[in-house]
Amino acid sequence: MKAGFACFVGRPNAGKSTLTNAIVGQKIAITSSKPQTTRHVIRAVLHKPDAQLVLVDTPGLHRPRTLLGERLNDLVRQTWSEVDAIGLCVPADEEIGRGDRFITGELAELKASVIAVVTKADLVDKKRLAEQLLAVSQLAEFAEVVPVSAVSGYQLDTLVDVMTKYLPESPQLYPDDMLTDEPEHVLVAELVREAALEGVRDELPHSIAVVVEEMIREGSLTKIYADIYVERSSQKAIVIGHKASRLKDVGTRARAEIEALLGSRIYLDLHVRVAKDWQRDPKQLRKLGF
Numbered sequence: 001m002k003a004g005f006a007c008f009v010g011r012p013n014a015g016k017s018t019l020t021n022a023i024v025g026q027k028i029a030i031t032s033s034k035p036q037t038t039r040h041v042i043r044a045v046l047h048k049p050d051a052q053l054v055l056v057d058t059p060g061l062h063r064p065r066t067l068l069g070e071r072l073n074d075l076v077r078q079t080w081s082e083v084d085a086i087g088l089c090v091p092a093d094e095e096i097g098r099g100d101r102f103i104t105g106e107l108a109e110l111k112a113s114v115i116a117v118v119t120k121a122d123l124v125d126k127k128r129l130a131e132q133l134l135a136v137s138q139l140a141e142f143a144e145v146v147p148v149s150a151v152s153g154y155q156l157d158t159l160v161d162v163m164t165k166y167l168p169e170s171p172q173l174y175p176d177d178m179l180t181d182e183p184e185h186v187l188v189a190e191l192v193r194e195a196a197l198e199g200v201r202d203e204l205p206h207s208i209a210v211v212v213e214e215m216i217r218e219g220s221l222t223k224i225y226a227d228i229y230v231e232r233s234s235q236k237a238i239v240i241g242h243k244a245s246r247l248k249d250v251g252t253r254a255r256a257e258i259e260a261l262l263g264s265r266i267y268l269d270l271h272v273r274v275a276k277d278w279q280r281d282p283k284q285l286r287k288l289g290f
């Protein structure tokens, strides 16, 4: 029996969240077409007859400009130092760049086995894929190099097998029925946050946080009360929209996602609140889960 921890790293937009979701087969991490939306460490547990792979989802590493930025970087480095296997994601359809080299360099000192994962293989032809595999393997000494596509499902099983190979001998770490150890309310908050960001990412990229205050089950219905926090009242107006039309859309989108996640009917009550400059205030950061 082998068991251990693994995570995917890579520059923004490399396809880490999508890959995690595709492997786990359920939407638990946040994906978007815009960089740097992954915030919480979310674990998914993959069960196999002879192994247990615990996937940890980390935010990206970037130059910290706020207290939140610093906390996030600390979180990333701590996660990296604790895992047994790391999948370094490099998209097949983009040139290898400074971001990839920077992250590869950061990984050099770690005890973890590093597997280079060439993502989005469906976007390129065979020749380009072969070239990218070669270019990636010249970046560093990787344990293995594996091309995958989260969209077509190409080589996802292979990747899991490869990552499992580098886990230590260990009894299983989590019970059989466990998919993630992230409390439900955090997953729900992430889905609300994703819906709230839809269409306003450019205006409010890092200014929205969501806290689920209450989840009450009443038979087949789950009542959820959540607060959407912004930093200024001008942002509040953006999130709510004209005659609350935007907030209604946010609720509709989030409700569909949450119903799919929880498998039950949802009543969703959303409030938009201003927490002035929450990204710089330690007390507020703690309250918001950072």
Ligand SMILES: Nc1nc2c(ncn2[C@@H]2O[C@H](COP(=O)(O)OP(=O)(O)OP(=O)(O)O)[C@@H](O)[C@H]2O)c(=O)[nH]1
Pocket: 010, 011, 012, 013, 014, 015, 016, 017, 018, 019, 030, 031, 032, 033, 034, 035, 036, 037, 038, 059, 060, 119, 120, 121, 122, 123, 148, 149, 150, 151, 152
């Ligand atoms: N065609 C294709 N697109 C993909 C694939 N994987 C991810 N994408 C797209 O690439 C974009 C970025 O994917 P994410 O999974 O959000 O990337 P990420 O690395 O988690 O990004 P950050 O959270 O910003 O660090 C999204 O628009 C995805 O739909 C893939 O296998 N094939």
